[in-house]
Amino acid sequence: MTGLWLASYLVLWVLVLALGFLVIGALGQIGPLRLQRARRAAAPGAAVPVGADDGPPLGAHLPALVASTINGFGSVALAEPNDERSTLVIFLSPLCESCQHIVEALNALVEDGARQVRAVAIMRADEQACRAFVRVFPLHLPLVGDGERTITMGFGVHGSPYGLLYDAAGVLVRKGIVADHEELLALVGDAPRAVTASGQPATTVESSRVLV
Amino acid sequence: MNVTACTVALSVGLGMVLVASAVPKLRHPRGFVLTVLLYRVLPPRLGEPMGWLIPPLELLTALLLLSGAAVRLSAGVASGLLASFMVAVGINVARHRNLDCGCFGGALRRRVGWPLLVVDAMLLGAAIALTVAATAWLTPEPWSVWRLWGLAGPSSVGPLIGCVVVTACAVAVLGRAPSRRSWFDRSSHAGKQTIRREREIAIKGGKG
Numbered sequence: 001m002t003g004l005w006l007a008s009y010l011v012l013w014v015l016v017l018a019l020g021f022l023v024i025g026a027l028g029q030i031g032p033l034r035l036q037r038a039r040r041a042a043a044p045g046a047a048v049p050v051g052a053d054d055g056p057p058l059g060a061h062l063p064a065l066v067a068s069t070i071n072g073f074g075s076v077a078l079a080e081p082n083d084e085r086s087t088l089v090i091f092l093s094p095l096c097e098s099c100q101h102i103v104e105a106l107n108a109l110v111e112d113g114a115r116q117v118r119a120v121a122i123m124r125a126d127e128q129a130c131r132a133f134v135r136v137f138p139l140h141l142p143l144v145g146d147g148e149r150t151i152t153m154g155f156g157v158h159g160s161p162y163g164l165l166y167d168a169a170g171v172l173v174r175k176g177i178v179a180d181h182e183e184l185l186a187l188v189g190d191a192p193r194a195v196t197a198s199g200q201p202a203t204t205v206e207s208s209r210v211l212v
Numbered sequence: 213m214n215v216t217a218c219t220v221a222l223s224v225g226l227g228m229v230l231v232a233s234a235v236p237k238l239r240h241p242r243g244f245v246l247t248v249l250l251y252r253v254l255p256p257r258l259g260e261p262m263g264w265l266i267p268p269l270e271l272l273t274a275l276l277l278l279s280g281a282a283v284r285l286s287a288g289v290a291s292g293l294l295a296s297f298m299v300a301v302g303i304n305v306a307r308h309r310n311l312d313c314g315c316f317g318g319a320l321r322r323r324v325g326w327p328l329l330v331v332d333a334m335l336l337g338a339a340i341a342l343t344v345a346a347t348a349w350l351t352p353e354p355w356s357v358w359r360l361w362g363l364a365g366p367s368s369v370g371p372l373i374g375c376v377v378v379t380a381c382a383v384a385v386l387g388r389a390p391s392r393r394s395w396f397d398r399s400s401h402a403g404k405q406t407i408r409r410e411r412e413i414a415i416k417g418g419k420g
Contacts (some may be wrong), residue, residue, distance in 0.1 A: 013224065016228065017228075017231075021235075023232070024232050024236070028236065097318045099239065100240070132246060132249035132256065134243050135249065136245050136246040136260075137242065137248065
């Protein structure tokens with residue numbers, strides 16, 4: 001009887017452990033599954049891609065905003081009339097995990113000399129939180145703190161990380177949630193599937209989502 | 213219900229909570245470091261090493277509690293950790309800050325507040341009770357898997373060392389694993405199916 005009790009105790013102990021890990025794993029999948037569901041609904045041809053309601057309408061002009069940066073880039077002007085590069089304005093939040101993971105891709109993007117993109121990050125957090133963020137996740141592009149959320153609300157952006165790509169003339173050509181490296185590349189034009197402001201759909205698919 | 217059964221239940225329960233707390237943090241350690249900094253309780257120079265130290269300590273404590281090795285020591289460490297969490301949460305509740313607690317890394321989001329303090333207080337109570345009820349500081353309890361399976365004697369510190377080694381390996385492995393996968397793995401069967409389905413939709417959408 002003692003042996004049986006012992007065996008059942010050990011089996012139950014192992015089951016508790018296994019179930020615990022299963023619960024942890026399942027909890028971690030809630031967010032990705034919800035995102036996947038939203039993206040399926042946003043397949044090509046669908047009316048509302050993920051994040052399409054956010055931000056200014058396509059064709060809108062980049063506002064002439066000058067703001068001081070947190071991470072040693074001095075003052076930065078969003079609209080640079082003499083700059084022939086596109087401008088990526090990306091909205092981040094400090095504790096958004098996707099924002100933390102996109103940092104390396106953003107750094108690679110701005111350090112790639114061949115790509116004609118300049119980028120400015122706007123973080124919905126006060127200066128102290130922004131400083132903590134760049135301390136842990138060094139960002140090699142100008143970071144503007146937006147603790148009062150005036151800039152974010154001015155752009156009408158609610159989600160993060162959210163990117164707005166303006167062409168050299170300062171016209172908004174693409175926008176959307178950029179939760180990973182692939183989506184960032186899709187936003188800046190590497191992924192052929194991205195739907196552009198001119199309404200031309202892509203011919204092949206590599207990215208998992210559509211940007212409008 | 214005798215003392216041993218209570219000790220086993222408390223030890224396993226507390227161990228499970230600590231595993232659930234440690235694993236997501238170890239998978240994305242820098243995220244937790246940032247969380248610690250955002251609490252604004254310690255200066256960044258102290259907060260940063262604390263952020264790196266807490267998740268491995270949680271995992272080691274959890275392994276010791278779950279396997280019944282060095283229960284009194286691990287319950288004491290758990291009490292210290294929980295007391296420090298309560299202080300940090302309490303300070304931010306007093307500041308009326310709307311802050312993510314970071315208790316379970318990115319796996320479960322909770323805001324700091326009174327409910328969290330109550331939960332922490334209950335866990336702290338369990339950890340203190342376990343510290344009192346456990347019989348040994350560094351050696352396995354009579355009910356531990358080490359003793360039941362005959363892997364260690366009553367005065368062996370081997371289980372403690374074993375748990376330290378397992379923790380070190382887990383920290384190395386979890387830290388290297390991608391902390392956030394894309395919503396599907398493109399190389400997997402399901403991923404390929406999804407890509408194929410999206411291609412079909414894209415072609416239809418293009419024609420439409």
